[in-house]
Amino acid sequence: MAKVATETKKSAANSVTSSKTFEKIQAIIDRTSNKAGASIRVLQQAQGLVGYLPPGVLKAISRDMKIPLSELYGIVSFYSFFSLVPKGKYVLQVCMGTSCYVKGGEKILDTLRKDYNLVPGGITSDGRFSLEMVRCLGCCGLSPVIAIGKDVHRKVKPSHLKDILSSYR
Ligand code: FES
Numbered sequence: 001m002a003k004v005a006t007e008t009k010k011s012a013a014n015s016v017t018s019s020k021t022f023e024k025i026q027a028i029i030d031r032t033s034n035k036a037g038a039s040i041r042v043l044q045q046a047q048g049l050v051g052y053l054p055p056g057v058l059k060a061i062s063r064d065m066k067i068p069l070s071e072l073y074g075i076v077s078f079y080s081f082f083s084l085v086p087k088g089k090y091v092l093q094v095c096m097g098t099s100c101y102v103k104g105g106e107k108i109l110d111t112l113r114k115d116y117n118l119v120p121g122g123i124t125s126d127g128r129f130s131l132e133m134v135r136c137l138g139c140c141g142l143s144p145v146i147a148i149g150k151d152v153h154r155k156v157k158p159s160h161l162k163d164i165l166s167s168y169r
Contacts, residue, residue, distance in 0.1 A: 022060055052085055086130070088124060090168050092118075092129045092131050094109055100136075103144045119131065128169075146164075
């Protein structure tokens, strides 16, 4: 059974606060800051470097680019491809749209929490899965539905989860 990635988060936090990481971010800023859309470009590249955008990275970008931190948070929350939390190797999305909710989406979430200690916004201790809730994946007739990466799994029962998750290495 996987547990929430306290250790993974600690090591990720340590690696993102390393001076080498900040040197690399400074280099990104130096070569990007005079280009159009510089703030989005810098945020994208910093996320590519670190994997997500922790507060320390956003503060450094804010300070070095002289952009208010609130403006950066505004950009990050507007564009769905930015993330303020670490992501797993696979992003597991559980649909909680009306049809999936009625047909057992909540039981899937319960099983992920109980058996994998995985909650929305969380990540497994091995870094394999992070969990998101979504509103509709467009195949309501086959609910409940989960998506892992580009794969959509239909008519999922909690008892299917072990086999489904074990097929992602
Ligand atoms: S509500 Fe889940 S796919 Fe539409």
